[in-house]
Amino acid sequence: MNHFEKNPAAEDAAPVPANELPALIQPPVRHDIEAAPAIAVEDLCKKYGSHWAVDEVNFIVPKGWTVGLLGGNGAGKTTTIAMIMGLVVPTVGRAMVLGCDMALERHKVLNRMNFESPYVALPSRLTVRENLTIFGRLYGVPNLKARIEELTDDFDLGDILDRATGRLSAGQKTRVSVAKALINDPDVLLLDEPTASLDPDRAEWVRSRLRAFQKRRGATILLSSHNMMEVEQLCDLVVIMSRGQVIALGRPDELIKRFQCKDLDEVFIYLARIA
Amino acid sequence: MTSRYYYLLRSSWLRLLELIYWPAMQMLVWGFLYTYLYDSKSSMASTGGMLLGAVLLWDVLFRGQLGFTFTFLEEIWSRNLANLMMSPLQPAELAASLMGISLIRLLIGTLPVTLLAFLLFGFNIYALGFGLIAFFINLVLTGWAIGLVVSGLIIRQGLGAESLAYSIMILLLPLCCVYYPVWVLPVWLQAAAWSLTPTYVFEGMRAILLDGVFRADLMVECLALNLVYLGIGFTTFMLLLRSARHKGMLLTMGE
Numbered sequence: 353m354n355h356f357e358k359n360p361a362a363e364d365a366a367p368v369p370a371n372e373l374p375a376l377i378q379p380p381v382r383h384d385i386e387a388a389p390a391i392a393v394e395d396l397c398k399k400y401g402s403h404w405a406v407d408e409v410n411f412i413v414p415k416g417w418t419v420g421l422l423g424g425n426g427a428g429k430t431t432t433i434a435m436i437m438g439l440v441v442p443t444v445g446r447a448m449v450l451g452c453d454m455a456l457e458r459h460k461v462l463n464r465m466n467f468e469s470p471y472v473a474l475p476s477r478l479t480v481r482e483n484l485t486i487f488g489r490l491y492g493v494p495n496l497k498a499r500i501e502e503l504t505d506d507f508d509l510g511d512i513l514d515r516a517t518g519r520l521s522a523g524q525k526t527r528v529s530v531a532k533a534l535i536n537d538p539d540v541l542l543l544d545e546p547t548a549s550l551d552p553d554r555a556e557w558v559r560s561r562l563r564a565f566q567k568r569r570g571a572t573i574l575l576s577s578h579n580m581m582e583v584e585q586l587c588d589l590v591v592i593m594s595r596g597q598v599i600a601l602g603r604p605d606e607l608i609k610r611f612q613c614k615d616l617d618e619v620f621i622y623l624a625r626i627a
Numbered sequence: 628m629t630s631r632y633y634y635l636l637r638s639s640w641l642r643l644l645e646l647i648y649w650p651a652m653q654m655l656v657w658g659f660l661y662t663y664l665y666d667s668k669s670s671m672a673s674t675g676g677m678l679l680g681a682v683l684l685w686d687v688l689f690r691g692q693l694g695f696t697f698t699f700l701e702e703i704w705s706r707n708l709a710n711l712m713m714s715p716l717q718p719a720e721l722a723a724s725l726m727g728i729s730l731i732r733l734l735i736g737t738l739p740v741t742l743l744a745f746l747l748f749g750f751n752i753y754a755l756g757f758g759l760i761a762f763f764i765n766l767v768l769t770g771w772a773i774g775l776v777v778s779g780l781i782i783r784q785g786l787g788a789e790s791l792a793y794s795i796m797i798l799l800l801p802l803c804c805v806y807y808p809v810w811v812l813p814v815w816l817q818a819a820a821w822s823l824t825p826t827y828v829f830e831g832m833r834a835i836l837l838d839g840v841f842r843a844d845l846m847v848e849c850l851a852l853n854l855v856y857l858g859i860g861f862t863t864f865m866l867l868l869r870s871a872r873h874k875g876m877l878l879t880m881g882e
Contacts, residue, residue: 400875434877462714462715475705490711490714491715
């Protein structure tokens, strides 16, 4: 098996045709938006002052795949994700999403993307319903009321729907943020530590919702997490970063085998110490 | 976006009260001074009405800018800016919604105060007639142009630039000739004063209150200048936003 066979541990999403799986580091040929991989990161670099926060990062995320972006603190994950979102402009290279260069033409695809990150929050004085309504309108969601009801059922938000978001527990806020991230049924979903503040039961519950969403929608997910068990369960491919560079890339089971470790946790610790 | 700010306003009666509180306190102080000058029958008596008019119009400018900038700051304080920037919302749409809500906040804050001025001190600002509408529009446009620049600086520099929201208008106060005519300034400063749009409004107000003349020429010049400043304000906002994206300021900004 090679990198481009999906992780059997992850739920099957929409199949990716073989001709959409180019060599990993090789930039995809851009015929049109639909033929390109969901995310293509090409020679991506970001320099702050004299420090290279991200240094020549390359990877692609085929449509319908879940890819984990891992690394210790300061590895460059958040900057990479921010460049993929178009919130940060690369110094060199480019981040393509659904065929669009996010530094130049992000507004063409923003309504097909969404994200969740611990660095951002929803307005605390507004109720959960008001927040979902506002973001639903911003993303132009049709039948918004029905969509909010659907998410309320999926994420068990019924009891908190009319409570101010700022008064919720950390776990409840995370569920609301993930619900907001799914409000527009995105084709590309970027998740930064989506289960960080949840207890193991709720975390597994959110993971199951994400798997169900991906199975239904065939969406592409780029996930940053420190929970290696979660990564093993959800991700088809793992990109491990250190000091702004990609130091390992492969399927979770393949990486475990390659570094002769018993699980991904051990791989992560091993790479963190030698990098 | 406007509904987002509407939800925010209705979520707290204290916020609504705060919108009226400062203009009302200012009106009371200047209103009593107006009463004192009027009752003393001194040569200063005629200036009392001008002072009150100037206070009310200055508040339109000040609160217009503050309403715009504070509404924007709410996004940063609540760490919501990245959510908005990642949504399909265009910067021009964000600016338009900030303008809309600044107007609503302004009306909530100033309408009750104009009634208060009439009921307590017998000062009727609506006697300015059509001129009042021209003054209001011009001052609000100036407030928005300054609000755009300040919001851009906050995006670019972070919350370190927050104090500009309160202080930038004070910088203009001496040059805008709010309480005195332009000719009082040294000649070399008068050109600078005429480059600021509020100067036209306050000169126009004095022309109505002292001479009973509405200076349409001043208002047209002021409007033209305001449109230029609004264009400069929006361009500056866009350039600073672009610079913030290069500096990586958008994701981590917040309290």
